[in-house]
Amino acid sequence: MTRPLRVAIVGSGPAGIYAADALLKSDAAQDPGVSIDIFERMPAPFGLIRYGVAPDHPRIKGIITALHQVLDKPQIRLFGNVDYPNDLTLDDLHQFYDAVVFATGANADRALDIPGVDLDGSYGAADFVFWYDGHPDVPRTWPLTARKVAVLGVGNVALDVARILAKTADELLPTEIPDNVYQGLKQNEAVEVHVFGRRGPAQAKFSPMELRELDHSPNIEVIVDPEDIDYDEGSIATRRANKQADMVASTLEKWAIRDVGDRPHRLHLHLFESPVEILGEDGQVVGLRTERTELDGTGNVRGTGVFRDWDVQSVYRAVGYYSEELAKLPFDVESGTVPHEAGRVEPATYVTGWIKRGPVGLIGHTKGDANETVASLLADHAAGLLPAPTQPEPEAVDAFLAERGVRYTTRDGWYRLDAHERALGEPQGRERVKVVPREGMLDASGA
Structure with missing residues (x-):
């Protein structure tokens, strides 16, 4: 393969970002490398770290610093405010990527x-x-x-x-x-x-x-x-x-x-x-x-x-x-998880995090989970089991979302929102004040 391995990760919480980190630390990240796009239904990244941790736990929220170190890597792009499957389906994703990893967590x-x-x-x-x-x-x-x-x-x-x-x-x-x-x-x-x-x-x-x-x-x-x-x-x-x-x-x-x-x-x-x-x-x-x-x-x-x-x-x-059922993927109603073998749902489609193992364990357990899933993905890649996407060019994704009229945010947009929230908190001596309305988040992001 003369182009980078193209991987989509659906979900930007710790599970998704740890999967991206595992990919970037793998041998596959060497020439020609790995190209990763992370899709997040919220305008801001980090999943339950932003929306599931009590606000009086600054030490736990400090993990965002570590997640940023991964998200800031040049091989990664963020597409926020993009909802699976309403804005793009599994078939759409397979048009653009060699593999898709679902890290959608559990929100219900x-x-x-x-x-x-x-x-x-x-x-x-x-x-x-x-x-x-x-x-x-x-x-x-x-x-x-x-x-x-x-x-x-x-x-x-x-x-x-x-x-x-x-x-x-x-x-x-x-x-x-x-x-x-x-x-x-x-x-x-x-x-x-x-x-x-x-x-x-x-x-x-x-x-x-x-x-x-x-x-x-x-x-x-x-x-x-x-x-x-x-x-x-x-x-x-x-x-x-x-x-x-x-x-x-x-x-x-x-x-x-x-x-x-x-x-x-x-x-x-x-x-x-x-x-x-x-x-x-x-x-x-x-x-x-x-x-x-x-x-x-x-x-x-x-x-x-x-x-x-x-x-x-x-x-x-x-x-x-409890995890939401994902379109086009099998689902075990009792456990609230997607059935898998070492994170593999089928070649080119994978799961990690709570949608894979259920909502148990601490954030640190998610790293080992991601490593297992990424190992399965890379084994399938080495075995030639990943169908080649028909539109592997990164700009094809931007064009697709623009044609669909999806107002999406980017990593730079997240930093603009982050700066805006911090500015709101500064007069009160607070680290930040969250923007709540989705439109307000999109406007502050310059989506």
Whole structure:
């Protein structure tokens, strides 16, 4: 091949950018090289790093610096505000590229099959996260009239949701939250937040650092019931084998034995409580019913037949993300993933990240995922299994999108938007203020 290997990556979150990085570090990047175009449905890159991480986590958002180092490579182009499959289809992509890698992540809430999930006041965590992160495709307001709130789940998303609900708006003002989010949080009436997990302290999926951060707010009193600290043989084995699980359990133990303080907002972490029904009256959430569980010796739990009703006026379901089905690709509804072999859906079509393995693991796990997928792609390339595109010239993509009337952003456009957001934050001493409306993002990008 006398021209560069042309690869399209759909999705500009960590999974997509790590795949680009793996390609650029491979032997294929030598002469004649690799040419990579990244397509992103949002006008700005970085996926859930921009729209899925709580705004008071600047350390996690610092990963954007590392992603930029890859995105800035001359072999990479960014096409933002381009939606698959509405703006271009899989057949379109194969016209321009030797291979296509889907790194579209997981943006929806996994379903929770209990009565009452459709009541007013029952929310998916992903929708709430998108609201407070300034996603352009969700409503600008959020109902925050509940004084007592339940959060279902014991992962980091549940912690983020609970923390945002329990903090004051002024605590979050120094972050990059848009003005509509600040104004909404100023109206938040929540004074009690209850987080529910069906298993014990050794099985909680919190990251130790994120858990400890709950206790840093001067306004949040974190409360753990001593009766929720329990271990069986399976739990002890988990603590011995997993340092993070041991650190989480130790933190919960310390909180369970300390005296309860007088901070104005209370955040209760409840373990061994399995949600069985969201209670309602006149279509509105008025409570949550849980069943007490107990350990069975293996680290798993079983129901005890003891039920309790909790007085809450809204429920946030943080039980996991779920990927959207992709046109022209097979899909496993149960796992919410695309079936694959080492990232290979078929020669010339690949997956990486959460659409490949499901929404599990930390951001760092995505690197190994990308390396495996890229290895499959390069093996197919070496074996001559990649059909040659009919229009491999880079400018053919620009012409195609222009003909379709797609108003797309570029890497330079992202930097213009980035500078604009930083300028908005500067008078207030803030790092940035996010632009929320899609048209506003496109205008600032010079799309």
